[in-house]
Amino acid sequence: MKLTGAQALIKSLEMESVEVIFGLPGGAILPAYDPLLDSPIRHILVRHEQGAGHMAEGYAHVTGRPGVAMVTSGPAATNMVTPLCDAYMDSVPMVAITGQVSRPAIGTDGFQECDTVGITRSVTKHNELVMDAADIPLLVRQAFRLATTGRPGPVLLDLPKDVLQAEADWAWPTDGEVTASLPGYRPTTKGHPRMIKEAARLISGARRPVIYAGGGILKSRAAEALRQLAERTGTPVVTTLTARGAFPDDHPLGLGMPGMHGNYTAITAMQQADLLIALGARFDDRVTGRVSSFAPEAKIVHVDIDPAELGKIRRPDVPIVGDCRLVISEIVRALAGMEQVDRSEWRSRISGWQERFPLHYDPPDPGGPLKPQYVMEVLRDSAPEGTVLVSGVGQHQMWASQYWRFTEPYTWVSSGGLGTMGFSVPAAIGAKVGRPDRTVWAVDGDGCFQMTAQELVTASSERIPVKVAILNNAYLGMVRQWQEMFYEERYSEVYLSPDLPDYVKWAEAMGCVAFRVEDPDEVQPIIEKANAIDDRPVVIDFRTDAQEKVFPMVPAGYSNDDVVVHPSQKPGGEKVVQ
Amino acid sequence: MPTSPTHQTLSVLVENRSGVLARISGMFARRGFNIISLAVAPSDDERFSRINIVIDVEETSVEQITKQLFKLVHVVKITELHPSEAVERELLMATVAAGADERGRVIEVVGIFEGKIVDVGSAQLTVMLAGEPDRLDDFEDLMRPYGIVELQRTGRVALPKLDRQAAPRLRATGKAS
Numbered sequence: 001m002k003l004t005g006a007q008a009l010i011k012s013l014e015m016e017s018v019e020v021i022f023g024l025p026g027g028a029i030l031p032a033y034d035p036l037l038d039s040p041i042r043h044i045l046v047r048h049e050q051g052a053g054h055m056a057e058g059y060a061h062v063t064g065r066p067g068v069a070m071v072t073s074g075p076a077a078t079n080m081v082t083p084l085c086d087a088y089m090d091s092v093p094m095v096a097i098t099g100q101v102s103r104p105a106i107g108t109d110g111f112q113e114c115d116t117v118g119i120t121r122s123v124t125k126h127n128e129l130v131m132d133a134a135d136i137p138l139l140v141r142q143a144f145r146l147a148t149t150g151r152p153g154p155v156l157l158d159l160p161k162d163v164l165q166a167e168a169d170w171a172w173p174t175d176g177e178v179t180a181s182l183p184g185y186r187p188t189t190k191g192h193p194r195m196i197k198e199a200a201r202l203i204s205g206a207r208r209p210v211i212y213a214g215g216g217i218l219k220s221r222a223a224e225a226l227r228q229l230a231e232r233t234g235t236p237v238v239t240t241l242t243a244r245g246a247f248p249d250d251h252p253l254g255l256g257m258p259g260m261h262g263n264y265t266a267i268t269a270m271q272q273a274d275l276l277i278a279l280g281a282r283f284d285d286r287v288t289g290r291v292s293s294f295a296p297e298a299k300i301v302h303v304d305i306d307p308a309e310l311g312k313i314r315r316p317d318v319p320i321v322g323d324c325r326l327v328i329s330e331i332v333r334a335l336a337g338m339e340q341v342d343r344s345e346w347r348s349r350i351s352g353w354q355e356r357f358p359l360h361y362d363p364p365d366p367g368g369p370l371k372p373q374y375v376m377e378v379l380r381d382s383a384p385e386g387t388v389l390v391s392g393v394g395q396h397q398m399w400a401s402q403y404w405r406f407t408e409p410y411t412w413v414s415s416g417g418l419g420t421m422g423f424s425v426p427a428a429i430g431a432k433v434g435r436p437d438r439t440v441w442a443v444d445g446d447g448c449f450q451m452t453a454q455e456l457v458t459a460s461s462e463r464i465p466v467k468v469a470i471l472n473n474a475y476l477g478m479v480r481q482w483q484e485m486f487y488e489e490r491y492s493e494v495y496l497s498p499d500l501p502d503y504v505k506w507a508e509a510m511g512c513v514a515f516r517v518e519d520p521d522e523v524q525p526i527i528e529k530a531n532a533i534d535d536r537p538v539v540i541d542f543r544t545d546a547q548e549k550v551f552p553m554v555p556a557g558y559s560n561d562d563v564v565v566h567p568s569q570k571p572g573g574e575k576v577v578q
Numbered sequence: 579m580p581t582s583p584t585h586q587t588l589s590v591l592v593e594n595r596s597g598v599l600a601r602i603s604g605m606f607a608r609r610g611f612n613i614i615s616l617a618v619a620p621s622d623d624e625r626f627s628r629i630n631i632v633i634d635v636e637e638t639s640v641e642q643i644t645k646q647l648f649k650l651v652h653v654v655k656i657t658e659l660h661p662s663e664a665v666e667r668e669l670l671m672a673t674v675a676a677g678a679d680e681r682g683r684v685i686e687v688v689g690i691f692e693g694k695i696v697d698v699g700s701a702q703l704t705v706m707l708a709g710e711p712d713r714l715d716d717f718e719d720l721m722r723p724y725g726i727v728e729l730q731r732t733g734r735v736a737l738p739k740l741d742r743q744a745a746p747r748l749r750a751t752g753k754a755s
């Protein structure tokens with residue numbers, strides 16, 4: 001059977017069980033949009049290609065399946081660079097398809113030509129310029145294999161227009177052929193038995209162990225295994241920003257989020273641990289603070305599917321390359337029969353911190369502006385069971401992560417490694433497409449919202465009823481916080497205005513239902529109204545206190561011993577600076 | 579040879595695909611790893627090429643460089659060659675100013691080093707020398723006073739030293755299935 005490259009592309013995507021493509025057509029990718037008309041694959045037409053990329057990510061975060069984005073060449077491909085980098089940093093499985101100028105025009109600075117594989121090489125797990133229509137099925141299969149196995153990540157295929165138009169014999173490669181075509185790709189999934197035994201031995205003998213759970217737990221679908229390990233050994237668990245939901249916050253062993261804006265207990269427990277069990281985590285600087293003084297007494301067991309993470313930042317005592325789910329299950333098995341040391345002193349030390357340094361914010365002045373943390377609490381308490389929470393980047397992201405109570409994996413979607421403002425609206429749309437049965441709330445900043453809000457037009461026209469809570473503090477709040485704390489309150493280019501744009505009118509113009517909330521008494525009823533709307537997107541403009549800062553905080557470059565807690569918690573606090 | 583070498587050679591087997599060199603050099607640049615020299619050649623199997631990369635191991639660990647290299651899908655196998663376990667050679671070609679007065683002395687030095695004269699002009703000689711990189715350095719120093727007009731070195735290539743008792747002391751990190 002002969003197919004055009006375009007037909008082969010769409011058929012290959014169907015064979016890979018793709019149910020939705022986020023994209024926007026243009027000259028070079030035009031041939032691929034024709035067979036799409038006859039395909040069962042749903043296409044969601046975005047308003048900006050960056051939106052397509054973040055939607056694919058949001059979809060992948062909640063479903064575990066690779067998100068697919070398809071755009072044309074040149075400016076469309078460059079618009080895809082940010083989501084690719086975002087997906088690369090957070091190991092999100094994604095396949096991006098870009099059009100390219102026809103083969104004879106490559107290298108001639110043709111119209112809308114850009115060196116897409118060159119530009120995206122360092123922000124993809126792999127990319128390929130497809131030079132022969134006959135290669136399309138194999139390269140698509142490779143792309144999905146690479147995106148979803150080992151350490152997941154984005155893969156890009158760049159397709160010249162004439163390759164899409166050329167005819168070739170259709171042949172769908174077997175699993176074995178795909179493997180044989182990737183001789184340099186053999187991820188290790190099973191941990192080394194001797195190392196697993198050694199890890200189990202260290203865990204049983206540790207007096208002050210902490211499990212440092214990273215995004216890899218979610219990627220390897222290891223939440224259940226993690227729970228077994230924690231409960232079997234009575235080991236407390238911190239979940240990093242990318243791992244929120246991997247362990248229940250309401251579990252007695254759950255310590256919540258560590259890091260720059262983590263809670264005091266999570267940070268300090270890691271700091272004073274004698275053993276850190278790092279599972280699918282990469283010792284990011286936002287977690288470790290100053291590396292040289294991070295968890296100084298801790299031995300390290302480090303499990304990761306990416307060998308390059310072991311020893312990249314901190315040398316592990318027990319390095320284990322492998323899939324977290326498999327390795328954790330093996331460790332649990334190896335623990336059978338091992339005796340455990342008494343950890344009651346450690347547990348009481350931890351609960352002491354929890355009592356002394358809970359998350360805290362000052363109640364609002366009477367008649368004063370809304371506290372963003374209060375909005376988060378009400379949003380949390382009113383959220384239907386199983387709600388997926390998505391965030392932008394900034395103060396609101398930290399409050400969202402701090403004040404939500406995660407009880408289920410895959411209910412948190414956020415941009416961790418890259419910290420991409422503008423992530424939340426499109427990512428929420430992608431998440432809602434992936435899990436239409438769930439309520440999806442995006443918590444966004446006023447600054448972030450302005451970067452990608454146009455995708456609400458996509459949401460309205462495609463009937464994707466996401467909900468957006470803008471914590472409108474009229475500032476690039478996180479930057480404002482740094483300027484207040486570290487630049488002597490010299491505010492430089494951070495003011496945004498609460499009224500310009502008029503978020504309610506703007507949202508309405510994009511086909512959304514919109515509300516504005518200034519009065520604390522209105523927070524709950526309006527959120528409930530929003531929760532009840534199921535046929536179109538909703539936006540709430542919450543007017544929040546511009547002065548509010550995120551606490552606790554470990555200033556960049558400082559040691560995690562120097563946690564700056566909320567000012568009201570300072571007196572008498574141990575190891576508290578400023 | 580110095581006891582704690584500042585360099586190490588990685589012999590990297592890669593799929594023979596367009597852009598593979600850009601992937602490798604891009605990864606080095608992005609992660610701030612230093613390449614001292616690099617030589618690419620086809621291997622005995624046309625599907626693969628062999629890249630010899632001499633890396634600076636003072637700043638970054640060989641382990642981290644190797645692991646990051648290995649993440650590139652087109653990298654199939656990496657063999658670490660510690661200088662004490664490798665036979666390393668490099669090729670140098672130089673055009674040296676050598677008028678009638680100096681010509682004899684230049685030829686004499688080339689002879690001592692067992693190099694070759696590969697081209698002769700009225701006032702210049704092009705000489706060639708293959709050997710251990712340190713020897714090439716010495717040769718270059720000796721040629722400099724005459725005036726080096728042009729110089730090219732290939733970068734080193736290396737193979738593991740053979741062990742006469744047991745199997746070769748190869749530290750290969752293969753992605754065998």
Ligand SMILES: Cc1ncc(C[n+]2csc(CCOP(=O)(O)OP(=O)(O)O)c2C)c(N)n1
Pocket residue numbers: 392393394395396397419420421422444445446447448449471473475476477478479
């Ligand atoms: C694309 C992009 N540009 C700039 C930044 C730097 N940055 C981090 S947080 C932030 C402020 C975000 O403002 P807003 O969305 O209003 O959130 P807030 O901090 O006020 O909650 C900025 C500018 C970024 N992370 N991403």
Ligand SMILES: [Mg+2]
Pocket residue numbers: 445446447471472473474475476477
């Ligand atoms: Mg703001």
